[in-house]
Amino acid sequence: MKKQLALVIDLNVCVGCHACVTSCKEWNTSGLAGPLSDYLPYGKEPLGTFLNRVQTFEVGTFPETQTVHFPKSCLHCEDPPCVPVCPTGASYKRPEDGIVLVDYDKCIGCKYCAWACPYGVRELDAQQKVMKKCTLCVDRIYDAKLPESERKPACVLACPTNARLFGDIHDPESEAARAIAERDGYALMPEWETRPANHYLPRRITECDPPGPSSS
Amino acid sequence: MRPAWSVVFLTTLIGAAQGLFLAVYAGAMHADARFAVAGAVVAVVLAALGLIASFFHLGRPERAWRSAAMWRTSWLSREVIALPAFMALAAAYAAAMYNGSGAAIAIGAVACVAAAALFVCTANIYACIRFLQEWASGFTLANFVLMGCASGLTLAVPLAALLAPQLAWPYAFAAVVATIVALAVRAASLARNARIVRKSTIQSAIGIHHPVVEQRSQGFTASAFNTREFFHGVSTGGMRRVRVTFLLLAFVLPVPLVLAGMKAGSLAVLCIAVLVQYAGLVAERWFFLAQATHPQNLYYQRKA
Numbered sequence: 001m002k003k004q005l006a007l008v009i010d011l012n013v014c015v016g017c018h019a020c021v022t023s024c025k026e027w028n029t030s031g032l033a034g035p036l037s038d039y040l041p042y043g044k045e046p047l048g049t050f051l052n053r054v055q056t057f058e059v060g061t062f063p064e065t066q067t068v069h070f071p072k073s074c075l076h077c078e079d080p081p082c083v084p085v086c087p088t089g090a091s092y093k094r095p096e097d098g099i100v101l102v103d104y105d106k107c108i109g110c111k112y113c114a115w116a117c118p119y120g121v122r123e124l125d126a127q128q129k130v131m132k133k134c135t136l137c138v139d140r141i142y143d144a145k146l147p148e149s150e151r152k153p154a155c156v157l158a159c160p161t162n163a164r165l166f167g168d169i170h171d172p173e174s175e176a177a178r179a180i181a182e183r184d185g186y187a188l189m190p191e192w193e194t195r196p197a198n199h200y201l202p203r204r205i206t207e208c209d210p211p212g213p214s215s216s
Numbered sequence: 217m218r219p220a221w222s223v224v225f226l227t228t229l230i231g232a233a234q235g236l237f238l239a240v241y242a243g244a245m246h247a248d249a250r251f252a253v254a255g256a257v258v259a260v261v262l263a264a265l266g267l268i269a270s271f272f273h274l275g276r277p278e279r280a281w282r283s284a285a286m287w288r289t290s291w292l293s294r295e296v297i298a299l300p301a302f303m304a305l306a307a308a309y310a311a312a313m314y315n316g317s318g319a320a321i322a323i324g325a326v327a328c329v330a331a332a333a334l335f336v337c338t339a340n341i342y343a344c345i346r347f348l349q350e351w352a353s354g355f356t357l358a359n360f361v362l363m364g365c366a367s368g369l370t371l372a373v374p375l376a377a378l379l380a381p382q383l384a385w386p387y388a389f390a391a392v393v394a395t396i397v398a399l400a401v402r403a404a405s406l407a408r409n410a411r412i413v414r415k416s417t418i419q420s421a422i423g424i425h426h427p428v429v430e431q432r433s434q435g436f437t438a439s440a441f442n443t444r445e446f447f448h449g450v451s452t453g454g455m456r457r458v459r460v461t462f463l464l465l466a467f468v469l470p471v472p473l474v475l476a477g478m479k480a481g482s483l484a485v486l487c488i489a490v491l492v493q494y495a496g497l498v499a500e501r502w503f504f505l506a507q508a509t510h511p512q513n514l515y516y517q518r519k520a
Contacts, residue, residue, distance in 0.1 A: 110283070
């Protein structure tokens with residue numbers, strides 16, 4: 001089977017610290033996808049282009065509630081609806097590793113691909129007027145000058161709780177594919193049959209030993 | 217969705233251009249060549265204005281020439297080819313009629329095919345996005361065709377009154393019938409859209425199947441592309457007012473205006489009918505674009 005690189009995001013351990021957001025912005029604003037422009041970054045209403053966002057949801061009714069931090073970036077769908085609608089061919093899915101990319105030199109900024117993405121993970125850069133999205137740090141992961149352990153997306157390296165796994169989900173031996181298989185990894189909005197490559201690992205109830213008398 | 221005025225003007229102007237050309241071609245053999253030439257020229261001018269409007273939708277208009285490349289998969293690409301093709305054929309028809317060329321009928325027929333193809337391309341740009349459920353229906357094409365034909369026929373009435381008076385009444389009746397049929401179909405599509413059952417929910421959006429999910433943070437302080445592009449920001453009451461406005465201006469008022477203009481033989485009233493209907497169709501197209509609820513909005517619960 002062909003390679004399909006993806007992120008697997010562990011909602012069980014994500015603490016919502018936004019390190020993936022800032023490291024993504026830092027790497028990508030000066031890299032292939034850059035600049036990711038900001039407007040009034042120190043003003044009252046700061047605006048900017050981001051390829052990754054972390055949102056927070058509360059599930060259940062107090063006191064039976066859970067806080068779920070939910071990172072979201074391009075899911076690199078195996079059947080990406082954003083690609084066929086692009087009139088110029090600027091949006092494409094790489095056959096060799098399944099990464100969905102935008103050719104910033106071909107993009108005309110018509111925003112049709114953003115309309116055609118149910119997940120809202122594409123953002124038109126306000127300065128460059130072309131569509132930006134997660135590249136899975138394509139300019140990092142193949143860089144032979146980096147030590148092998150660092151050939152991963154910036155967000156994966158930055159995550160302090162190891163909530164982001166990266167790998168080829170078509171390779172059943174990869175860490176990412178094993179996590180999906182063993183921990184019921186799921187895709188977002190399966191109803192649209194976009195087959196997202198990125199998967200999410202659900203929350204788990206962690207059994208704790210009841211507090212007992214201290215042995216020390 | 218937040219409607220882009222460029223798209224509102226593009227789709228309404230080219231719709232009227234296509235409708236006018238079809239109307240003029242249908243009546244051309246019963247009138248002086250001047251009528252056909254003038255009608256086709258007006259259609260080309262309207263389509264050109266629409267084409268100009270479309271450039272304002274692009275972030276990088278200087279690269280617009282690239283947009284015909286993906287015609288195999290993209291309805292937008294197909295529209296980019298069909299629109300200039302229609303304009304060129306309509307202009308060629310006008311030239312052939314002006315010169316009294318025998319090829320005019322054949323050229324005009326091909327231009328009619330281009331007009332029809334353009335309707336299909338434009339409508340499918342919207343209808344092909346399966347998760348924009350308000351757009352993903354056969355009503356989209358039906359509405360684009362009927363509203364284009366209605367506005368084209370209403371425009372053909374004053375044109376005929378000037379250059380082919382014997383056709384003015386037939387066009388007036390056709391305009392009235394097309395407007396009423398367009399109203400019926402648009403009303404049916406409004407009724408359909410009012411009953412849409414959303415396929416996506418906040419549960420499917422984040423994959424947590426608990427009945428109570430509440431968003432606590434959207435991940436940023438002010439706004440983002442996501443909160444600007446996909447929310448029209450008009451209240452429910454405001455949307456209702458836009459709907460009443462477009463139903464009145466585009467479909468109800470033009471009928472008595474066209475008939476009164478014909479009865480009184482007043483070119484001014486016939487022109488007012490055209491303008492009133494066009495204003496109504498602008499409001500209709502704005503509403504059509506705004507009404508589509510994008511599933512990405514599920515990730516911005518506080519905004520909606």
